[in-house]
Amino acid sequence: MKDFLKVSPLKILESSAYKELGKGNLGVLIARAGVGKTSCLIHIAFDKLFREEKLVHVSLKDAPEKVASYYNAILYDLVKVLDMENEHEARARLDKNRIIFAYLKESFDLNRLRKSLTSLVSEVNFIPNTLVIDGVDFAEAGRDIFEGFKKIAKEFDLEVWFSALSHRHITEKNEKGIPFPCNNLDDLFSLIIQLYSTQSGIFLKLLKDHDIEPIPDIMLRLDPNNYLVIE
8 A cells, every 4th residue: 555655644744753643642633624634534544554553433423334434435535546456455454454433422431432442452352553533522622531532542552643623713823833722732742733725725734743843844735635645
């Protein structure tokens, strides 16, 4: 899957300090509604899966079947765009290395997630490298939940990626330039990436790079049709 890795949104980390998020750390993708943060988040998941890493996708808004349909639709597009020769092999790799958890109707809590992860490791011998969390309301969640996710990341020796919804009418930023809704949480995240749209196209920008200050101006342009990097 070398062709995908060359154009994955995580290519932005090639210019970062450590080239990765890293075990025990939290990363977040910030975007406004309709820009494509869920699609881009799933591309991050594919980057991990195509590297033969184990991944758990945690959805707080969609049933497992709907989440799986997102992955299947994006994989279908990738097969066409990248002219993959063996679609069946790619789907088999996806099914083998990914597990979906869905917590709907406010059924999520950190202890429940911890128990589910413990069962995966001890009973199924599925040891995840990455958690992808989609659907957390950053504006309402509070600091405690992200501190809890940080503990889980360290406890299970994995990295955790989130998506966060920003709003056009809320322009608040902190002194480091981190926008709402992460402006009061940025110390908990090792990587903060913004996905945004302009008349010139769709872009990724690295807003926080671990402990590097100030960070260099690192940006990538994405194809609006498939969220792959335009080189």
